[in-house]
Amino acid sequence: MLFKGGGLPHESLALQEKLFGAGPDYNFMTRIERFKNSLVRVQHFIRCCARYNLHDHADKKWFEGVAFPNEVSVLGPHSGMFIPTLKEQGSEEQIQKWVPQAEKHQIMGTYIQTELGHGTFVRGLETTATYDPKTEEFILNSPTLTSIKWWPGGLGRTCNFGIVMALLYIDGKNYGMHPFVVQLRSLKTHEPLPGLTMGDIGPKFGFDTVDNGYLQFNHFGIPRENMLMKYCQVLKNGTYTKQTRNPKFSYGAMIFVRSMVVYEVAGQGLAKACTIAIRYSAIRRQSELKKSRPEPQILDYQTQQYKLFPLLALAYAVWFTGVRMKEIYFMVNNEIKQGHTERLPELHAISSGLKAFTTSMASWGIERCRLACGGHGYSAASGLPKIYVNATGGCTYEGENTVMLLQCARFLMNIYGGVKNGRRPSGSVNYLGERISSRCTLTSEFTLKSLADAFKHRAARMIKEASERLNRLQASGNDPEDSWNLNSVVLTKAAEAHCHYYMVLVFESVVESVEDNCVKDILRQLCQLLALCGIQENSGDFIQDGFLNNDQLELVKQKQLSLLSEIRPNAVLLVDAFEFHDVQLGSILGRFDGNVYENLFKWAKKTPLNKPEDLIHRLLR
Numbered sequence: 001m002l003f004k005g006g007g008l009p010h011e012s013l014a015l016q017e018k019l020f021g022a023g024p025d026y027n028f029m030t031r032i033e034r035f036k037n038s039l040v041r042v043q044h045f046i047r048c049c050a051r052y053n054l055h056d057h058a059d060k061k062w063f064e065g066v067a068f069p070n071e072v073s074v075l076g077p078h079s080g081m082f083i084p085t086l087k088e089q090g091s092e093e094q095i096q097k098w099v100p101q102a103e104k105h106q107i108m109g110t111y112i113q114t115e116l117g118h119g120t121f122v123r124g125l126e127t128t129a130t131y132d133p134k135t136e137e138f139i140l141n142s143p144t145l146t147s148i149k150w151w152p153g154g155l156g157r158t159c160n161f162g163i164v165m166a167l168l169y170i171d172g173k174n175y176g177m178h179p180f181v182v183q184l185r186s187l188k189t190h191e192p193l194p195g196l197t198m199g200d201i202g203p204k205f206g207f208d209t210v211d212n213g214y215l216q217f218n219h220f221g222i223p224r225e226n227m228l229m230k231y232c233q234v235l236k237n238g239t240y241t242k243q244t245r246n247p248k249f250s251y252g253a254m255i256f257v258r259s260m261v262v263y264e265v266a267g268q269g270l271a272k273a274c275t276i277a278i279r280y281s282a283i284r285r286q287s288e289l290k291k292s293r294p295e296p297q298i299l300d301y302q303t304q305q306y307k308l309f310p311l312l313a314l315a316y317a318v319w320f321t322g323v324r325m326k327e328i329y330f331m332v333n334n335e336i337k338q339g340h341t342e343r344l345p346e347l348h349a350i351s352s353g354l355k356a357f358t359t360s361m362a363s364w365g366i367e368r369c370r371l372a373c374g375g376h377g378y379s380a381a382s383g384l385p386k387i388y389v390n391a392t393g394g395c396t397y398e399g400e401n402t403v404m405l406l407q408c409a410r411f412l413m414n415i416y417g418g419v420k421n422g423r424r425p426s427g428s429v430n431y432l433g434e435r436i437s438s439r440c441t442l443t444s445e446f447t448l449k450s451l452a453d454a455f456k457h458r459a460a461r462m463i464k465e466a467s468e469r470l471n472r473l474q475a476s477g478n479d480p481e482d483s484w485n486l487n488s489v490v491l492t493k494a495a496e497a498h499c500h501y502y503m504v505l506v507f508e509s510v511v512e513s514v515e516d517n518c519v520k521d522i523l524r525q526l527c528q529l530l531a532l533c534g535i536q537e538n539s540g541d542f543i544q545d546g547f548l549n550n551d552q553l554e555l556v557k558q559k560q561l562s563l564l565s566e567i568r569p570n571a572v573l574l575v576d577a578f579e580f581h582d583v584q585l586g587s588i589l590g591r592f593d594g595n596v597y598e599n600l601f602k603w604a605k606k607t608p609l610n611k612p613e614d615l616i617h618r619l620l621r
């Protein structure tokens with residue numbers, strides 16, 4: 001119950017739906033079959049929402065976790081981007097017009113921003129929306145090959161609406177990127193409307209159940225009322241007005257998804273992979289530890305523990321950080337709605353940084369879980385390939401990770417520059433205003449405070465050095481842009497150090513808040529392991545300025561190893577505590593009942609290659 005709280009009733013309801021749990025095995029389907037099967041489940045999900053009166057987004061999420069295990073359905077872009085953008089960027093009238101239809105799934109939408117030629121550089125997008133006061137329409141056009149919209153989820157076959165990000169032109173003047181609500185397909189025939197060329201972009205690394213698509217506009221007219229007008233308006237006569245608000249408000253949908261991805265993608269993905277690998281390691285027996293004794297569970301090998309327990313600690317850390325990230329998003333977004341925009345830059349920085357840091361760590365961790373399962377980990381029956389291909393997409397979509405770290409670094413450089421000029425930082429960066437201690441106080445007790453302080457020191461030092469290096473590059477004659485580029489590796493590492501510190505701090509605060517002493521002790525061990533592994537893996541960062549000495553590093557190593565034995569008795573319980581149902585894991589290796597071998601054999605017998613098939617038979621005869 002540490003994790004699920006009020007969500008369980010909805011999950012149990014979803015698990016009762018036969019269509020979700022049973023049905024054909026995903027691994028034996030072609031891409032088209034996977035896509036069709038997902039659509040069937042989407043329709044059933046929509047029926048369930050009506051039947052069980054599921055309106056609240058969180059309630060639906062619990063349901064979705066069972067209906068679409070380890071995959072994104074076309075409902076992802078619809079409920080994760082289309083509806084939030086309508087709500088955040090639409091005027092009251094626009095919200096009244098479209099949101100109820102969208103929430104009842106009478107219209108299905110997506111978020112259409114990326115183009116063939118540009119994804120990262122939003123200011124480089126080329127699609128135009130030119131206002132014509134005579135017809136009171138915006139004319140959407142794709143002027144070049146590279147301006148064709150490319151990637152939006154659900155665009156290929158499913159969605160009949162989309163929010164299109166396009167450059168607004170009035171009277172020859174470019175007003176920059178704005179969001180437009182565009183009907184794409186007929187509500188009767190589902191055919192693309194005249195003036196639109198659209199389809200699916202083809203097979204991908206993962207995301208098989210989503211029809212990521214392309215869209216080319218050929219002078220396609222939409223009513224004036226379809227520009228989302230909460231922050232900027234175009235009047236009938238073509239007059240452009242805007243509130244004196246931050247132009248980056250039109251990037252709000254991206255901040256929202258980045259904030260959610262930490263928990264929904266990185267936290268969930270890694271926790272599932274750890275559940276599979278640790279349960280399987282308790283079932284699998286191999287080799288000899290002692291002569292003439294039964295083969296041990298592979299989880300008893302110290303090397304196996306060394307592979308998996310740090311990932312378990314990381315899974316807990318990312319999960320808690322994801323929950324905190326969501327809370328911060330909703331808190332700051334409420335402030336923004338009330339006109340207080342002061343914390344927007346910090347929200348942008350921390351959501352960009354954590355999205356990048358946690359999805360990269362989770363991808364790496366899921367792959368390590370697969371390796372830790374040996375041969376059976378390589379089989380699709382492990383469930384790990386599906387978890388990996390979907391989670392690793394999070395490193396690219398919603399802002400490529402390096403680019404996101406650089407956004408975070410940009411904020412850190414601004415703050416550090418301010419501190420140098422006497423400003424006091426606050427929130428997640430308040431430590432940049434503190435004096436950095438030059439020696440580490442770490443002792444063999446390894447209190448969580450002393451561990452967090454070590455990460456604080458590392459982050460503060462790396463940010464300071466990145467800033468000083470930037471200044472030196474400029475002082476030696478490079479212009480600001482070249483200096484930034486020549487310093488960008490150092491900047492990304494400073495941003496990672498900041499995110500790492502943030503994650504350790506969140507974990508520490510969760511441990512401190514737990515009242516049950518037994519649970520607290522176990523979580524403390526995990527938090528210590530997370531921090532100690534972070535120190536060891538990045539030991540250069542901690543010894544470079546003499547902060548940590550060799551004796552302390554030796555203590556770190558010793559404690560890390562002793563924690564492995566301390567965590568071992570609770571390891572399986574710690575993954576059971578995530579409370580993933582077998583349907584959500586989709587893994588034979590990670591089955592709750594541990595009945596791995598019998599089910600692997602049954603599963604292999606069902607593989608389509610074992611069915612009589614004329615051509616294969618003729619070729620082999």
Ligand SMILES: CCCCCCCCCC/C=C\CCCC(=O)SCCNC(=O)CCNC(=O)[C@H](O)C(C)(C)COP(=O)(O)OP(=O)(O)OC[C@H]1O[C@@H](n2cnc3c(N)ncnc32)[C@H](O)[C@@H]1OP(=O)(O)O
Pocket residue numbers: 072076077079080111113114119120121122123153248249251252254255257260261264265344345348397398399400403407410411414
């Ligand atoms: C409900 C549950 C949800 C579940 C979610 C999980 C399920 C997922 C399902 C869906 C699956 C996939 C969806 C994927 C969808 C997409 O990928 S949509 C496309 C996303 N595209 C991107 O993310 C593009 C990335 N690029 C950018 O964001 C920007 O172009 C970039 C920030 C890189 C640069 O923007 P510029 O305009 O060029 O800005 P700069 O000149 O660099 O900076 C100017 C200042 O603006 C600040 N800034 C930038 N962005 C923001 C922002 N979003 N908010 C606030 N402020 C911002 C920046 O820091 C600069 O500030 P400064 O001048 O330093 O003070």
Ligand SMILES: Cc1cc2nc3c(=O)[nH]c(=O)nc-3n(C[C@H](O)[C@H](O)[C@H](O)COP(=O)(O)OP(=O)(O)OC[C@H]3O[C@@H](n4cnc5c(N)ncnc54)[C@H](O)[C@@H]3O)c2cc1C
Pocket residue numbers: 077110111112113114117118119120121150151152153207212393396397398399400401402403406
């Ligand atoms: C599964 C998936 C789903 C998606 N869904 C949607 C969707 O629903 N709607 C939508 O609009 N888009 C969607 N996208 C597109 C996605 O948002 C973009 O692919 C993403 O933002 C990365 O942009 P890019 O492809 O231009 O990468 P690129 O920018 O071309 O990245 C390539 C390399 O260049 C580097 N690079 C680029 N710029 C810089 C820089 N300034 N500094 C340093 N390095 C740089 C990157 O770090 C990277 O290594 C989706 C993508 C994927 C993979």
